[in-house]
Amino acid sequence: AQSVTQPDARVTVSEGASLQLRCKYSYSGTPYLFWYVQYPRQGLQLLLKYYSGDPVVQGVNGFEAEFSKSNSSFHLRKASVHWSDSAVYFCVLSGGNYKYVFGAGTRLKVIA
Amino acid sequence: GALVYQYPRRTICKSGTSMRMECQAVGFQATSVAWYRQSPQKTFELIALSTVNSAIKYEQNFTQEKFPISHPNLSFSSMTVLNAYLEDRGLYLCGARQGHSDYTFGSGTRLLVI
Numbered sequence: 001a002q003s004v005t006q007p008d009a010r011v012t013v014s015e016g017a018s019l020q021l022r023c024k025y026s027y028s029g030t031p032y033l034f035w036y037v038q039y040p041r042q043g044l045q046l047l048l049k050y051y052s053g054d055p056v057v058q059g060v061n062g063f064e065a066e067f068s069k070s071n072s073s074f075h076l077r078k079a080s081v082h083w084s085d086s087a088v089y090f091c092v093l094s095g096g097n098y099k100y101v102f103g104a105g106t107r108l109k110v111i112a
Numbered sequence: 113g114a115l116v117y118q119y120p121r122r123t124i125c126k127s128g129t130s131m132r133m134e135c136q137a138v139g140f141q142a143t144s145v146a147w148y149r150q151s152p153q154k155t156f157e158l159i160a161l162s163t164v165n166s167a168i169k170y171e172q173n174f175t176q177e178k179f180p181i182s183h184p185n186l187s188f189s190s191m192t193v194l195n196a197y198l199e200d201r202g203l204y205l206c207g208a209r210q211g212h213s214d215y216t217f218g219s220g221t222r223l224l225v226i
Contacts, residue, residue, distance in 0.1 A: 043205060043219035090155065100215060102156040
């Protein structure tokens with residue numbers, strides 16, 4: 001079975017602070033992993049993806065994520081958040097059946 | 113580039129009536145189309161996966177009788193929510209892909225049931 005766990009439903013950080021959003025996955029094979037962002041009243045936008053190779057992948061708007069096979073994790077990071085980063089972030093796993101399995105999402109609030 | 117358009121963007125329907133939503137792929141051939149629902153305060157659940165030349169596969173808790181899907185060509189898909197009730201409200205997302213490429217998602221159709 002495939003599953004994605006985002007343990008933090010809500011995260012609040014101050015503008016300019018660093019950010020880490022956690023993601024753990026469960027899949028016995030080689031995972032394809034994605035982070036998507038959903039801004040208020042909008043659909044999904046792809047931030048970054050990991051297929052293989054360098055475990056640290058760079059995405060848009062200064063986001064990066066690090067894949068760890070040993071920890072079954074794919075945490076999202078940003079060095080300095082901006083108020084416009086406030087949104088819901090979804091970690092997504094694609095296994096061998098090509099289905100996308102979504103985590104529950106983490107709602108990020110950036111405060112002044 | 114690859115784009116997916118969904119319409120309507122938002123719609124309201126009366127309880128017990130039906131509502132059809134559409135998904136248009138532009139710039140690529142949508143050999144597979146996935147329909148998801150995001151209920152209020154929840155994550156995205158896969159409703160069904162439609163692949164050209166294959167039967168549409170519905171996930172547990174979703175049926176063809178409730179969510180009939182059409183995928184008549186490589187650029188278009190539609191899904192109808194039949195007899196919509198309060199629990200059917202939410203954001204319906206269409207994702208399309210060509211072959212084994214990444215899915216491209218539309219902006220969704222937001223359904224409100226009154």
